[in-house]
Amino acid sequence: xxxxxxxxxxxxxxxxxxxxxxxxxxxxxxxxxxxxxxxxxxxxxxxxxxxxxxxxxxxxxxxxxxxxxxxxxxxxxxxxxxxxxxxxxxxxxxxxxxxxxxxxx
Numbered sequence: 353x354x355x356x357x358x359x360x361x362x363x364x365x366x367x368x369x370x371x372x373x374x375x376x377x378x379x380x381x382x383x384x385x386x387x388x389x390x391x392x393x394x395x396x397x398x399x400x401x402x403x404x405x406x407x408x409x410x411x412x413x414x415x416x417x418x419x420x421x422x423x424x425x426x427x428x429x430x431x432x433x434x435x436x437x438x439x440x441x442x443x444x445x446x447x448x449x450x451x452x453x454x455x456x457x
Contacts, residue, residue: 353404355381358412365413366420377420384415391446393454411448414441 355378362377363369388408389398404412418441 353385353399353409355385358385358409358416361409362413362416362420365417373420376423377416380416380419380423381412383419384412387415387445388412388449391449392452405452407448408452411445414448415445418445 358381359374359377362381366377368377385399386396388394388404388411389396392398392408394402399408418438422438
């Protein structure tokens, strides 16, 4: 699964109907996928040739949404009203990714 395949679900999550930010959203998705691969100990580009579970897809969409909403380098958008909201995003992403984490002994 690649960033292009998750663009539509990301835009639905963000309630964005225009295409002007597609390149930025694709970068956010690529970063979120890379984070998921690293957190889950899958290795680089794992999801280019392996399917994502629904929980990993949701984690990637949540994280890419956070990156997009915070693209100016600060906590912005939805997250500006509550500093704890940004922390909660990371906790939620980790919980969603945890079940698909490979254990390295």
